[in-house]
Amino acid sequence: MRRTVGLWLAAMVFAFGGPARRAVAQDQSNSGLTVVQLRPNFYVIAGAGGNIVVELGSEGVILVDSGSTESSDRVLAEIRRLTPLPIRYIINTSMEADHVGGNEKLAKAGLSILAGNIVAGAGLSEDLITNAGGASVLAHENVLTRMSAPTGRQPLFPLALWPTKTFAFRMYSMYLNGEGIQVIHQPAAHTDGDTIVFFRRGDVIATGDIIDTTRFPVIDVKRGGTIQGEIDALNRLMDLSIHNLPIQWHADRTLLVPGHGHVYDKLDLLEYRDAITIVRDRIQSLVTEGKSLDQVKAANPTLGYRSQYGADSGAWTTDMFVDVIYRELAAKQGKR
Amino acid sequence: MSRKTLSRARFAALIVAATASAAPVLAQIDLSGSWARRGQADNGYTREQIDLLGIPLSEDGRAKALSYNIASLSATERQCQMYPPFYALTGPFALQISGEQDPITQKLVAWKIAGWIDRDVTTIWMDGRPRPSEYALHSHGGFTSGEWEGDALTAVGIQFKLGDMKRHRAFSSDRATLTYRFNRHGDILTLTGILEDPVYLAEPYVLTDVFKLDPNANLLPLTACEPIEELPSLHQNPGLVPHYLPGKNPFVNEVTEHHNIPLEAVMGGPDTMYPEYRKKLKDKYVMPPPCSAGCGGPPAPPAR
Numbered sequence: 001m002r003r004t005v006g007l008w009l010a011a012m013v014f015a016f017g018g019p020a021r022r023a024v025a026q027d028q029s030n031s032g033l034t035v036v037q038l039r040p041n042f043y044v045i046a047g048a049g050g051n052i053v054v055e056l057g058s059e060g061v062i063l064v065d066s067g068s069t070e071s072s073d074r075v076l077a078e079i080r081r082l083t084p085l086p087i088r089y090i091i092n093t094s095m096e097a098d099h100v101g102g103n104e105k106l107a108k109a110g111l112s113i114l115a116g117n118i119v120a121g122a123g124l125s126e127d128l129i130t131n132a133g134g135a136s137v138l139a140h141e142n143v144l145t146r147m148s149a150p151t152g153r154q155p156l157f158p159l160a161l162w163p164t165k166t167f168a169f170r171m172y173s174m175y176l177n178g179e180g181i182q183v184i185h186q187p188a189a190h191t192d193g194d195t196i197v198f199f200r201r202g203d204v205i206a207t208g209d210i211i212d213t214t215r216f217p218v219i220d221v222k223r224g225g226t227i228q229g230e231i232d233a234l235n236r237l238m239d240l241s242i243h244n245l246p247i248q249w250h251a252d253r254t255l256l257v258p259g260h261g262h263v264y265d266k267l268d269l270l271e272y273r274d275a276i277t278i279v280r281d282r283i284q285s286l287v288t289e290g291k292s293l294d295q296v297k298a299a300n301p302t303l304g305y306r307s308q309y310g311a312d313s314g315a316w317t318t319d320m321f322v323d324v325i326y327r328e329l330a331a332k333q334g335k336r
Numbered sequence: 337m338s339r340k341t342l343s344r345a346r347f348a349a350l351i352v353a354a355t356a357s358a359a360p361v362l363a364q365i366d367l368s369g370s371w372a373r374r375g376q377a378d379n380g381y382t383r384e385q386i387d388l389l390g391i392p393l394s395e396d397g398r399a400k401a402l403s404y405n406i407a408s409l410s411a412t413e414r415q416c417q418m419y420p421p422f423y424a425l426t427g428p429f430a431l432q433i434s435g436e437q438d439p440i441t442q443k444l445v446a447w448k449i450a451g452w453i454d455r456d457v458t459t460i461w462m463d464g465r466p467r468p469s470e471y472a473l474h475s476h477g478g479f480t481s482g483e484w485e486g487d488a489l490t491a492v493g494i495q496f497k498l499g500d501m502k503r504h505r506a507f508s509s510d511r512a513t514l515t516y517r518f519n520r521h522g523d524i525l526t527l528t529g530i531l532e533d534p535v536y537l538a539e540p541y542v543l544t545d546v547f548k549l550d551p552n553a554n555l556l557p558l559t560a561c562e563p564i565e566e567l568p569s570l571h572q573n574p575g576l577v578p579h580y581l582p583g584k585n586p587f588v589n590e591v592t593e594h595h596n597i598p599l600e601a602v603m604g605g606p607d608t609m610y611p612e613y614r615k616k617l618k619d620k621y622v623m624p625p626p627c628s629a630g631c632g633g634p635p636a637p638p639a640r
Contacts (some may be wrong), residue, residue, distance in 0.1 A: 036469045038397050045581035046471040235575045246560040249456055263473040270413050271498050277577040278403060285581050307510060307535045
């Protein structure tokens with residue numbers, strides 16, 4: 001009886017209790033990952049490193065990015081909760097460890113869309129072409145270049161995480177699950193291997209780390225990133241996105257899934273693009289005035305955006321962001 | 337009393353106690369109707385672009401406001417942009433509130449504050465539903481849930497979009513939280529809003545407005561919106577972002593020039609919203625001569 005009363009009480013408190021502050025997100029699962037449904041057949045898995053986009057269709061599962069290596073079992077479990085269909089492609093938006101770390105586990109759990117026996121008959125290596133029967137891992141060639149190393153040198157990432165299919169030019173397109181998919185290379189943005197993945201029918205864009213809603217975008221100069229390329233990429237995303245006009249209270253709009261943080265639409269992107277552009281313009285003005293890096297930092301050119309995107313500690317600080325922009329703009333000025 | 341009866345009585349008492357302590361009491365007061373605004377905090381007729389007095393801005397909030405160039409409103413994306421819900425307290429129009437019932441049980445599920453031409457609908461969920469994931473898309477209306485505390489409805493809103501908290505002068509971020517308190521006294525409704533924002537505010541911004549039940553209230557419903565090509569420069573160079581560089585905003589001194597209010601007050605900040613701040617300005621403020629034109633009211637009617 002005591003137990004029954006307890007259960008009743010628990011049920012009543014659960015049924016009637018609680019304003020917004022006490023409520024819990026419904027899509028947080030026991031895995032510690034969060035799964036957010038964007039469209040009937042589109043999901044975001046968050047909390048596994050970088051955000052992972054999951055697109056489902058009759059031909060299987062397409063993933064954009066694979067999260068960190070240590071999260072890959074949990075990511076796979078969440079995908080299996082969504083569908084029993086095989087993973088066909090993993091598209092990597094960059095070479096970051098928290099975007100490519102699950103490549104091996106998730107590709108092996110998938111199934112190649114290519115007919116291995118035919119390519120073997122053509123004299124090609126079956127394992128190479130079909131990723132040993134697993135899902136293909138697609139990325140820009142620069143991602144493979146950065147992850148691998150010339151013969152005899154130690155690569156940054158193990159072979160099992162490398163892309164199995166690469167493209168070298170501005171775009172790679174395919175049609176799967178009734179969906180036109182454009183993998184668009186954005187040269188020299190966050191790195192030199194960034195891609196935007198545009199699902200045309202679903203109107204969902206995976207931006208990779210070109211957008212990180214939790215901080216200023218990381219410009220990884222050592223791996224080919226530039227502030228101008230970053231701004232160009234944000235403007236490219238502006239061109240690809242459509243917001244909900246003329247019926248502005250409707251939900252219809254392009255959805256953008258950033259590399260980290262919450263889902264954006266065009267108006268959110270506009271604020272992010274404006275913030276980065278304004279910081280760049282301020283630093284440009286100071287560079288033109290002949291100010292030194294220390295003087296530029298002292299002028300606090302990120303004021304207005306620092307509490308939103310800045311950080312004083314961690315892997316990517318506001319100082320580092322300012323430093324990178326200053327050096328790029330000062331170098332350009334020096335060339336004039 | 338038998339042992340079984342006692343046990344049942346205890347059980348019933350426990351249920352009552354548990355629900356009384358944990359559950360919101362549903363829909364005690366009817367808020368529905370058209371509520372005409374008795375005052376207005378955001379004076380649309382003011383001429384000055386920079387007037388941050390009384391807003392508890394953080395350093396970032398002030399810098400963003402001073403960077404703002406109204407030419408940015410000509411971007412096609414911004415022409416139809418909506419205000420966040422806090423504008424219900426500062427904007428010019430009436431509130432139209434309606435209840436939304438569950439179609440089967442007829443229990444109240446939500447209160448809805450209808451949108452204006454440039455402010456989205458605010459839905460105050462009363463059914464205890466969980467908040468959306470922190471990774472979900474934010475909306476202009478945000479996610480708001482409420483509960484009755486005695487005769488007052490208290491609601492907490494989150495996950496808005498970044499937007500103007502007052503007309504083009506100061507902003508609230510997508511991390512802001514807005515707590516509403518609705519008090520109805522007969523035909524009078526008092527609405528208090530407490531805006532907390534870790535990005536653009538240094539302290540909570542609290543505003544109260546009074547509304548009167550009025551079937552002829554000044555409502556301007558949501559309408560479809562088509563942007564036009566306003567500034568050729570923005571279309572010829574879509575990456576151009578109109579803004580003022582630090583220290584270059586040409587409108588900073590307007591309030592001081594027109595009204596003798598010291599610049600330090602015009603720049604806002606937490607101090608400027610407290611009555612004690614007047615003492616600080618006492619020796620610095622000189623009453624300007626009586627205003628003869630552009631005094632903050634509607635245009636004068638044409639002379640006959």
